[in-house]
Structures are given as C-alpha cells and as structure tokens.
Amino acid sequence: xxxxxxxxxxxxxxxxxxxxxxxxxxAASGNFSARLSDGRLAVTVSGRHKGRLTADDILLADAxxxxxxxxxxSAETQLHVQxxxxxxxxxxxxxxxxxxxxxxxxxxxxxxxxxxYELLKAFPGIDTHQCAVRVPVFPNDQDIERLAARVEAxxxxxxxxxxxxxxxxxxxxxxxxxLEDALRRLEAFEFLFECEMRLRGITxx
Amino acid sequence: xxxxxxxxxxxxxxxxxxxxxxxxxxAASGNFSARLSDGRLAVTVSGRHKGRLTADDILLADAxxxxxxxxxxSAETQLHVQxxxxxxxxxxxxxxxxxxxxxxxxxxxxxxxxxxYELLKAFPGIDTHQCAVRVPVFPNDQDIERLAARVEAxxxxxxxxxxxxxxxxxxxxxxxxxLEDALRRLEAFEFLFECEMRLRGITxx
Amino acid sequence: xxxxxxxxxxxxxxxxxxxxxxxxxxAASGNFSARLSDGRLAVTVSGRHKGRLTADDILLADAxxxxxxxxxxSAETQLHVQxxxxxxxxxxxxxxxxxxxxxxxxxxxxxxxxxxYELLKAFPGIDTHQCAVRVPVFPNDQDIERLAARVEAxxxxxxxxxxxxxxxxxxxxxxxxxLEDALRRLEAFEFLFECEMRLRGITxx
Amino acid sequence: xxxxxxxxxxxxxxxxxxxxxxxxxxAASGNFSARLSDGRLAVTVSGRHKGRLTADDILLADAxxxxxxxxxxSAETQLHVQxxxxxxxxxxxxxxxxxxxxxxxxxxxxxxxxxxYELLKAFPGIDTHQCAVRVPVFPNDQDIERLAARVEAxxxxxxxxxxxxxxxxxxxxxxxxxLEDALRRLEAFEFLFECEMRLRGITxx
Numbered sequence: 001x002x003x004x005x006x007x008x009x010x011x012x013x014x015x016x017x018x019x020x021x022x023x024x025x026x027a028a029s030g031n032f033s034a035r036l037s038d039g040r041l042a043v044t045v046s047g048r049h050k051g052r053l054t055a056d057d058i059l060l061a062d063a064x065x066x067x068x069x070x071x072x073x074s075a076e077t078q079l080h081v082q083x084x085x086x087x088x089x090x091x092x093x094x095x096x097x098x099x100x101x102x103x104x105x106x107x108x109x110x111x112x113x114x115x116x117y118e119l120l121k122a123f124p125g126i127d128t129h130q131c132a133v134r135v136p137v138f139p140n141d142q143d144i145e146r147l148a149a150r151v152e153a154x155x156x157x158x159x160x161x162x163x164x165x166x167x168x169x170x171x172x173x174x175x176x177x178x179l180e181d182a183l184r185r186l187e188a189f190e191f192l193f194e195c196e197m198r199l200r201g202i203t204x205x
Numbered sequence: 206x207x208x209x210x211x212x213x214x215x216x217x218x219x220x221x222x223x224x225x226x227x228x229x230x231x232a233a234s235g236n237f238s239a240r241l242s243d244g245r246l247a248v249t250v251s252g253r254h255k256g257r258l259t260a261d262d263i264l265l266a267d268a269x270x271x272x273x274x275x276x277x278x279s280a281e282t283q284l285h286v287q288x289x290x291x292x293x294x295x296x297x298x299x300x301x302x303x304x305x306x307x308x309x310x311x312x313x314x315x316x317x318x319x320x321x322y323e324l325l326k327a328f329p330g331i332d333t334h335q336c337a338v339r340v341p342v343f344p345n346d347q348d349i350e351r352l353a354a355r356v357e358a359x360x361x362x363x364x365x366x367x368x369x370x371x372x373x374x375x376x377x378x379x380x381x382x383x384l385e386d387a388l389r390r391l392e393a394f395e396f397l398f399e400c401e402m403r404l405r406g407i408t409x410x
Numbered sequence: 411x412x413x414x415x416x417x418x419x420x421x422x423x424x425x426x427x428x429x430x431x432x433x434x435x436x437a438a439s440g441n442f443s444a445r446l447s448d449g450r451l452a453v454t455v456s457g458r459h460k461g462r463l464t465a466d467d468i469l470l471a472d473a474x475x476x477x478x479x480x481x482x483x484s485a486e487t488q489l490h491v492q493x494x495x496x497x498x499x500x501x502x503x504x505x506x507x508x509x510x511x512x513x514x515x516x517x518x519x520x521x522x523x524x525x526x527y528e529l530l531k532a533f534p535g536i537d538t539h540q541c542a543v544r545v546p547v548f549p550n551d552q553d554i555e556r557l558a559a560r561v562e563a564x565x566x567x568x569x570x571x572x573x574x575x576x577x578x579x580x581x582x583x584x585x586x587x588x589l590e591d592a593l594r595r596l597e598a599f600e601f602l603f604e605c606e607m608r609l610r611g612i613t614x615x
Numbered sequence: 616x617x618x619x620x621x622x623x624x625x626x627x628x629x630x631x632x633x634x635x636x637x638x639x640x641x642a643a644s645g646n647f648s649a650r651l652s653d654g655r656l657a658v659t660v661s662g663r664h665k666g667r668l669t670a671d672d673i674l675l676a677d678a679x680x681x682x683x684x685x686x687x688x689s690a691e692t693q694l695h696v697q698x699x700x701x702x703x704x705x706x707x708x709x710x711x712x713x714x715x716x717x718x719x720x721x722x723x724x725x726x727x728x729x730x731x732y733e734l735l736k737a738f739p740g741i742d743t744h745q746c747a748v749r750v751p752v753f754p755n756d757q758d759i760e761r762l763a764a765r766v767e768a769x770x771x772x773x774x775x776x777x778x779x780x781x782x783x784x785x786x787x788x789x790x791x792x793x794l795e796d797a798l799r800r801l802e803a804f805e806f807l808f809e810c811e812m813r814l815r816g817i818t819x820x
Contacts, residue, residue: 027327027389027393099396102400103403103404107407118784118785119644122644129784140334169321190641199718231597232595232598374526376528405612406613436805436806439734512732512733512734516731611817
C-alpha cells in the first residue's frame with residue numbers, strides 16, 4: 001500500500017466518524033471512496049460500520065471498482081465509478097444515509113429544487129442565492145449496474161452540472177475535487193435537506 | 206466471575222454510554238443483557254442509570270433470569286429470557302426507551318409496518334427494500350410474566366421472524382447474535398422510527 | 411467553606427455542564443441549589459453561564475436564601491426556599507430552561523397532565539404507567555415573593571404531592587432527596603415534555 | 616501582530632467550534648469579528664470552515680474592514696463595520712447561519728416580534744418578559760454595500776435599539792460589548808428562534 005492510499009484511507013475514516021456523529025450513517029449504512037492520483041480507488045469494505053472504521057475497513061480497487069484483494073467493496077461501488085468517469089476532477093465520493101435524505105426522496109414527486117438559499121453559494125460555480133439547484137431523485141434499485149446507467153443517462157441529459165442526487169428511501173450521493181470539498185458540499189446539502197423537511201412540517205393557520 | 210462475564214459486562218457498559226448519548230435511555234430507563242456461552246446471563250441491575258453503568262451495575266443470573274447474588278436484576282428480565290429461549294443464537298438483548306419508540310407505540314393502531322426503506326437490509330435475511338417488516342406492538346403491562354407469555358404467543362403465531370417489538374408508551378426490544386449485531390439492529394430501528402415519526406408530522410397542503 | 415459545601419458546589423457545576431450539553435440552560439438561564447446538612451444552601455450566583463460554572467459561581471446562603479457573602483444569588487432563590495420548606499427531605503433544586511418546558515407552559519390551557527407513560531415510574535411513589543401525574547403551570551411573574559406564595563398555596567391545596575412545576579414561557583422546577591435524584595426526575599420530565607410536544611405536532615390525516 | 620489580536624483570534628476560533636457543534640455554521644458559512652482597542656478588526660478570512668478555524672484563518676483589518684495583509688476578509692465584512700460604527704461599545708460581531716434563522720427569515724412576512732419569553736431578559740436593558748423585542752428581517756442581497764446601507768437606515772429609523780437582525784434565507788447577525796456578551800445574545804436568539812419555529816409546527820385539532 002502506498003502512502004497516498006494510507007492518507008486517503010485515514011481521511012475516509014475521519015469522515016466516517018464526523019458523519020456518524022451527525023446521525024448520517026446509522027447501522028453500517030453509507031459508503032465512501034477516494035480516487036488516487038493513478039486512478040485507483042480507496043473504497044469502504046462492504047458492511048462495515050462507518051462510524052467506527054479502521055484501516056482494515058478500506059480496500060484498494062482498480063478504476064473500474066474491482067477489489068485488488070480478497071475483500072468485497074461496498075455493494076454500490078459502481079455508483080462511485082460512474083461519478084469518477086463523468087467528473088474527471090472528482091477525487092472523493094460520499095454516500096450518507098440520513099433521515100432527511102431518506103424522507104425527501106420519498107416525499108418529492110419529481111426532482112428536488114433548492115432555491116433562494118444563501119448556502120447554495122457553497123456549491124462550485126454559484127455566486128448568488130437567486131438561482132435554482134436541481135437535485136435529481138432516482139427510484140431505489142437493487143440492480144446497481146442498471147441504477148448507475150440510469151444516473152449516467154440523466155446526468156448526460158441535464159443542462160446544468162449535477163452536484164448530488166437522491167435515491168428513493170435510500171439516501172444521497174455527492175462528491176468533490178477533494179475529500180474536504182465533498183464534505184463541504186455534503187454539509188451544505190444536509191443543511192438544505194433539513195430546511196426543506198422543516199418547511200414541510202409547517203402548519204399554516 | 207469469569208473473564209467472559211467481565212467482557213460481556215464491559216460491552217453492556219459501553220452500549221449504555223452510546224445509547225444514553227443518543228437520548229435513548231433517559232432517567233435510569235432501559236435494560237440490557239448478554240448470554241454467556243454456558244447459558245447464564247449478564248443483566249443490568251434494577252434501577253441503575255444506563256448512561257453511567259459501572260461493573261457493579263451488572264449481575265450474573267441463571268438461564269431463567271434468577272440473580273446469582275443478592276442484587277435484583279431489571280424488572281423486565283423475563284422478557285429477555287423469553288427472547289433467549291425463542292432465539293437459540295441470540296447473545297444480546299437491548300431495551301432502549303426512546304421518545305420515538307414511546308410515541309410510535311401509542312400512535313400505531315395495530316402493528317407498525319416498515320417498508321420501502323433501503324435500511325431494512327440491515328436486518329438478517331433481508332436483501333431488498335421491496336419488503337415489509339412487521340414490528341409487533343404490545344400494550345404495556347406491569348405483570349411481566351403475563352407480558353412475556355403474550356409476546357411468546359404472538360411470535361409463535363407469526364409467519365416471519367420478528368426482529369424487535371414495541372411496548373405501548375414504554376419503548377422497544379431488539380436482540381442479536383452478538384452485542385454488535387444487536388446494536389446495529391437497534392440503530393436501524395431507531396432510524397426507521399425517526400423516519401416514521403417525521404412522516405406523521407408532515408403537513409400536506 | 412466546608413468540605414460538604416465544596417462537594418455540593420462540584421455537583422452543581424457538573425450538573426450545569428450536563429444540562430447545557432442537552433440545551434436546557436441556554437444563555438445564562440436556569441439556576442440550581444443544594445441544601446447542606448445544617449440547612450444552609452449552596453446556590454448559583456446570579457447571571458452566571460450554567461454550562462461553564464466554576465467554584466466562584468456558587469455561593470453559600472442561609473436557609474432563607476440570604477447570601478452569606480457579597481455576591482448575589484440567583485434572582486429566583488425564593489422559589490428554591492419554598493421547595494426546601496415544603497419538602498423537608500429535599501436536598502437539591504434544579505431549574506432548567508428548555509425549549510420544551512418553555513413552549514408547553516405556553517400551550518397548556520391549565521395544568522399539564524402526564525399519563526400512560528412507563529417513564530412515570532421514575533417518580534417516587536409511582537409503580538405503574540396507569541396513573542396521571544399533574545404538573546402545575548403558573549403564569550410567569552417578575553415578583554418572585556408573590557410567585558413563591560402562589561406556588562406554596564397551590565401545593566398546599568393539591569391532594570397528590572407535586573414532582574415539579576412549569577412557569578409560563580420560563581421553564582421548569584424540580585427537586586430531589588439528592589442531586590442524583592433531582593437529575594433523574596429532571597431527565598424523566600424533559601423526556602415526557604419532548605413526547606408531549608411531539609404529539610402536538612402530529613398531523614392527523 | 617499584538618497579544619490583543621492573538622487573544623481576539625483565539626476567542627473567535629473557540630466561538631467557531633462552539634457554534635459548529637450546535638450546527639449553526641455548516642459548510643464554511645458564517646463569519647465573525649472582534650474590535651481591538653485601537654479600532655482595528657480581527658476578521659475571519661473568506662471561505663474558511665468556521666468549525667475548524669486556526670490562527671491562519673483570522674486576519675487583521677482596519678476600522679473600515681480593509682485587510683491589512685494579502686488575505687481577503689469575509690465577503691460580508693461591511694455588515695460588521697456598519698454595526699461597529701452604530702454601536703460604539705460593540706466589541707464582537709457574530710453571523711451564524713442556522714436552520715432556524717434561515718427558515719424564520721423566509722417565513723416572516725415582516726419583522727419577527729418576540730414576546731412573553733423570560734429569556735428576553737438575556738438582552739441588555741430588558742428586565743421583564745412583558746415586552747416585545749423586534750428583530751428586523753431584511754431581504755437577502757449579494758450587493759453588501761447596498762445591504763449595509765439598508766440596515767443602517769432601518770436602525771436609524773427604529774425607536775428601540777436593535778439586538779440582532781435576520782437576512783432572508785441567509786442567517787442572523789448579532790453582537791455584544793464583548794465576545795462573551797455576543798455569544799450569550801446569540802444563544803438566547805437561537806433558543807427563541809427554535810421556540811418560534813416549533814410553534815409554527817403545532818397542529819391545532
């Protein structure tokens with residue numbers, strides 16, 4: 001294992017603790033990855049608890065997501081691979097599994113549209129609250145290859161770049177040019193999801 | 206006391222701190238146990254605060270739940286014994302007392318049905334979100350023997366194996382083949398209970 | 411200062427940190443006291459932040475609540491004195507200022523009645539969920555002497571012993587035969603207040 | 616750099632950690648400043664994560680908010696300067712970006728009026744709950760000079776001194792005669808915002 005892999009693994013371990021402390025990866029849910037400079041991936045091993053990751057819970061995979069040792073990567077690794085292929089600068093992919101993401105993906109009839117929030121400026125290329133960020137919502141699917149193909153087709157068809165997407169009853173995917181960047185986007189999205197959920201609980205007299 | 210008992214006790218103490226930090230065992234509520242390899246039980250002593258357990262707060266009981274020293278085990282120990290008898294592989298039983306479990310058990314007219322959540326896959330034997338997990342809801346009862354008999358009769362009558370059950374205004378019981386396994390199920394259920402409670406607060410325009 | 415006073419002060423300091431971590435004493439709100447074996451009181455100094463108390467923030471007062479040094483005790487010390495006089499075994503009084511207590515005291519038309527909760531058994535003398543615990547609600551009043559007299563008159567008139575009371579838009583008072591006992595009651599009440607507030611947010615279809 | 620600047624910077628770093636732990640400055644949002652005795656300002660550098668500030672993330676600016684080194688101060692520094700000019704005794708300005716402040720600023724048709732809360736006494740000059748505190752709400756604006764002028768005009772026109780104000784979909788500004796004082800006000804406002812948001816979620820039968 002290279003020093004770069006070990007550093008990436010340490011970053012994913014720390015991210016897991018941070019997300020778990022916020023309640024965003026309960027009960028071994030969620031998965032994370034980082035892309036190394038040679039294109040290979042550091043990926044969480046399938047089924048491990050993300051709040052208590054150790055170095056043994058991160059494996060090295062090739063650029064197609066195939067494990068380079070005997071351990072099995074997270075079942076949804078092909079969703080990570082799709083993101084890395086579409087966004088050449090992406091270096092980290094995070095899949096949290098929060099209550100808000102789970103519920104919003106079930107409550108939205110179509111895509112989720114976020115607008116008129118100052119925090120939208122946390123996303124790259126956005127410098128005003130006067131815009132609308134579209135978060136695609138996909139139905140959940142246990143066939144990950146088919147799901148990855150559907151995500152790819154949708155991203156190819158949209159005009160504006162996607163910053164993250166929701167899976168029905170399943171959580172959320174986002175990414176960034178670095179792990180720090182991905183974590184900032186994730187925090188921004190979770191804040192906005194909380195806002196959207198709270199608005200749905202307001203009783204108008 | 207054996208090393209196995211001491212290890213089990215340390216596990217229950219750590220579980221208590223984790224559950225208390227989440228607000229799931231307030232004010233000395235809740236109780237926990239572990240089954241040792243010889244069938245005897247490590248059980249929390251009655252009335253102790255679960256967030257601040259010490260070795261003195263865990264006693265050794267026989268397989269029927271009778272204390273093997275002068276201390277009194279949790280009042281609901283017979284509910285643990287019923288679970289260990291029905292599920293020969295169960296090694297840990299956890300009874301948290303969260304706000305969500307307390308309220309859902311009062312709001313549900315019959316059993317609670319959980320469906321279309323990816324996190325259902327955290328439960329053994331479930332590999333798709335396209336299923337329904339039934340969580341039996343029993344009326345609360347201060348007669349624990351009678352309550353244990355009612356739980357046993359219901360479990361015997363149901364087709365699918367039960368993963369946990371709710372007591373009216375009282376909380377929740379779950380278990381696992383190890384303490385870690387029981388904690389994972391507990392986190393999954395608490396996540397799903399939070400989802401269900403939030404959905405009941407949504408205002409449809 | 412005696413060792414007993416210093417131990418009582420350390421207990422109040424630790425209680426402050428615990429309550430603040432739960433969000434129950436924001437912005438220097440709340441006040442605490444302990445009664446020493448000679449009847450004198452350890453009381454929080456007026457205006458100090460309860461989450462960051464030091465030994466300098468606890469003063470010694472006589473049984474009437476008069477400071478025995480130059481510092482001024484919490485403005486509501488007479489409410490503590492009323493409790494100590496009515497309950498000879500009380501050794502600690504806690505006044506948290508939580509969101510739930512603040513809102514419930516405004517939303518209740520009369521007293522708050524808590525029933526059918528297993529956690530009611532956390533209160534002394536209660537051994538079943540099939541009972542009703544009355545929590546008196548008093549209108550807020552800046553005249554503390556007048557407020558203490560109103561609390562005393564109400565307690566004298568009620569049949570069942572009071573376990574705690576709410577002040578309109580102001581928070582909650584509870585107590586116990588020891589600081590640990592008062593903290594257990596406080597945790598139980600805050601849990602039940604959270605339950606009651608959540609029930610008021612449920613949307614019935 | 617002077618010892619006074621370094622002490623001010625350490626205070627802002629600690630404040631950032633406290634606010635982040637409460638979820639009030641997600642994803643690099645928010646900004647803070649302190650005024651030194653010579654009128655110069657310690658200001659957070661633009662775009663830094665407020666929960667993980669280091670000494671390198673605080674710069675020295677003149678009284679007009681112009682950076683005295685190569686780093687760029689927070690984009691909203693002119694809002695801090697307006698506050699320091701209007702309130703000669705102000706020594707700290709805090710801009711958190713909480714869910715409650717974000718939503719209240721969107722839900723209020725006009726200003727937010729807070730009344731009948733004991734915690735209003737946390738604000739200077741208020742000694743009873745029987746009063747009304749007006750929190751002006753301004754529409755969000757990416758033109759900070761224009762926004763600062765609008766805030767100044769409104770403050771000049773109001774009879775009572777303003778203790779803080781909301782920006783539409785953007786968060787909250789408050790200040791104090793010391794950092795500790797500003798933090799106490801901020802905690803009081805966030806508590807009151809939480810109360811106001813919860814009241815808007817109550818379902819009346």
